[in-house]
Amino acid sequence: NEMHLLTQNMLQCIKKGCNKDNFPLRISAQELRTDEREYDRDFVIRMLPRIEYEALSRSAAEIGVALPPQMPADAQSNDAFLQLLHHALMNVAVVTGTLTCPNCARVYIIKNGIPNMMPNETEV
Amino acid sequence: ENMARPELIGPPEIFYNDTEARKYTQSSRIMEIQARMTERALELLNLPKGAPAFILDLGCGSGLSGEVLSEAGHTWVGLDISASMLEVAREREADADLLESDMGNGLPFRQGMFDGAISISAIQWLCNADRSDHNPRKRIMVFFNSLYKCLTRGARAVFQFYPASMEQVHLLTHCAMKTGFSGGLVVDYPNSTKAKKYFLCLFAGPPTQYELPRAKTGEESEDDDSDNHSGGEMVDDDDDDGDASDADQEGGENAAGAVSFAGKNSHRRRKKKIGVKSRQWIISKKQKLRELGKEVRPDSKYSGRKRKIRF
Numbered sequence: 001n002e003m004h005l006l007t008q009n010m011l012q013c014i015k016k017g018c019n020k021d022n023f024p025l026r027i028s029a030q031e032l033r034t035d036e037r038e039y040d041r042d043f044v045i046r047m048l049p050r051i052e053y054e055a056l057s058r059s060a061a062e063i064g065v066a067l068p069p070q071m072p073a074d075a076q077s078n079d080a081f082l083q084l085l086h087h088a089l090m091n092v093a094v095v096t097g098t099l100t101c102p103n104c105a106r107v108y109i110i111k112n113g114i115p116n117m118m119p120n121e122t123e124v
Numbered sequence: 125e126n127m128a129r130p131e132l133i134g135p136p137e138i139f140y141n142d143t144e145a146r147k148y149t150q151s152s153r154i155m156e157i158q159a160r161m162t163e164r165a166l167e168l169l170n171l172p173k174g175a176p177a178f179i180l181d182l183g184c185g186s187g188l189s190g191e192v193l194s195e196a197g198h199t200w201v202g203l204d205i206s207a208s209m210l211e212v213a214r215e216r217e218a219d220a221d222l223l224e225s226d227m228g229n230g231l232p233f234r235q236g237m238f239d240g241a242i243s244i245s246a247i248q249w250l251c252n253a254d255r256s257d258h259n260p261r262k263r264i265m266v267f268f269n270s271l272y273k274c275l276t277r278g279a280r281a282v283f284q285f286y287p288a289s290m291e292q293v294h295l296l297t298h299c300a301m302k303t304g305f306s307g308g309l310v311v312d313y314p315n316s317t318k319a320k321k322y323f324l325c326l327f328a329g330p331p332t333q334y335e336l337p338r339a340k341t342g343e344e345s346e347d348d349d350s351d352n353h354s355g356g357e358m359v360d361d362d363d364d365d366g367d368a369s370d371a372d373q374e375g376g377e378n379a380a381g382a383v384s385f386a387g388k389n390s391h392r393r394r395k396k397k398i399g400v401k402s403r404q405w406i407i408s409k410k411q412k413l414r415e416l417g418k419e420v421r422p423d424s425k426y427s428g429r430k431r432k433i434r435f
Contacts (some may be wrong), residue, residue, distance in 0.1 A: 001187075001214050001218045001219065001220055001221065001222055002211065002215060002221070003221050005220040007223070010233045010234045010237045010274075011232050011233065011234075012232055012233065012234055013219040013232070014225075014229060014230060014232045023234060026235055040176060042175065042176055043176040043178075043217060046176065046177075046178070047178065050178075050236060050237055050276075052234075058295055059312060059359065064321070069231060090199075112211070112214060113214065113222070114207075114214065114222045114223065114224055115212055115222045115223055115224070116207070117232045118221050118225060118226055118229075119226065119229050
């Protein structure tokens with residue numbers, strides 16, 4: 001139940017008025033963990049069109065996970081790529097770290113694997 | 125029934141403290157009820173069979189509802205306002221990513237991410253103003269708006285909740301409708317005080333494709349569960365009879381206790397006509413003339429007032 005890159009790839013800044021360029025939240029990790037989730041091909045294929053691939057490969061690089069910079073054209077049938085993607089999306093987990101909005105620089109803290117997306121007093 | 129409603133005791137992030145959160149791992153009764161309600165919510169989600177889906181659990185708490193999702197083979201993301209509850213979920217090794225977040229502030233997700241959303245006993249908290257700067261209606265609107273966006277088109281969201289009053293039900297359905305959802309309220313076992321359960325079923329997509337599931341009454345046979353898609357009142361987009369605007373307000377009701385409504389895009393909304401020469405009509409007329417730069421007498425309490433009958 002730590003934060004995986006799949007979640008990071010859908011998160012955007014919640015600060016009021018920060019509606020543009022508020023994705024992807026820049027990731028920085030102090031503590032990482034690797035899970036052993038079983039490879040679920042159907043699920044990865046289902047998520048393919050929803051993933052912002054460029055943002056994902058950049059974020060993965062930030063925490064030292066290698067992904068090809070471009071999604072291969074045959075991604076749907078490329079099993080080697082899908083397995084790599086599965087690993088990056090579902091198995092690499094951030095236990096401690098931060099997420100930073102690229103637009104307003106708001107920092108979200110990840111503690112015990114749980115990002116705190118609560119607005120503070122001044123943000124509601 | 126004098127049992128205090130937890131929403132009235134304090135805000136959720138304070139009410140669900142460490143002691144309260146423990147109850148969710150120790151009381152087998154709570155766990156059993158939560159699991160059964162989740163199973164029902166999952167059934168009402170009506171996901172395509174055999175495909176692993178990506179689901180959002182709103183107010184996931186200690187992860188009891190999520191366990192049901194995991195067992196069904198789905199991947200889920202849980203969100204809760206209470207750090208204590210999330211801590212319990214973590215200890216129980218919930219098989220999901222968790223976020224500490226306040227639904228009333230809007231969901232922090234991009235568009236079209238989830239195949240569905242469930243929420244067990246959480247949304248009634250949104251109807252309360254826990255702080256002076258909270259406006260429940262506004263928070264509910266912000267929440268539904270962000271939920272509509274982060275669901276894929278055609279996805280459903282099912283909320284089991286305990287409404288404190290009919291006004292709360294109306295507030296929630298009205299806000300959901302305004303943000304574009306269609307759907308309705310399914311009341312299981314409407315004639316039983318104990319077993320009665322409310323499910324707000326929302327549909328993010330064209331309302332013509334939506335059929336409200338049938339509520340449970342306790343009289344159906346076991347295998348009846350599988351075709352909960354056959355009954356229910358359907359709100360039709362091409363409804364040409366004069367009752368369309370009524371249905372908009374009240375929704376249809378079917379025998380088993382399901383009430384449906386349609387989203388804002390489904391009806392050609394009929395505006396209530398303003399009476400000619402009424403105060404409202406006069407004021408709007410004067411405003412229009414003012415905008416054209418004409419010289420108009422200021423509005424006062426006498427504007428549009430009937431003269432006394434004099435001799």
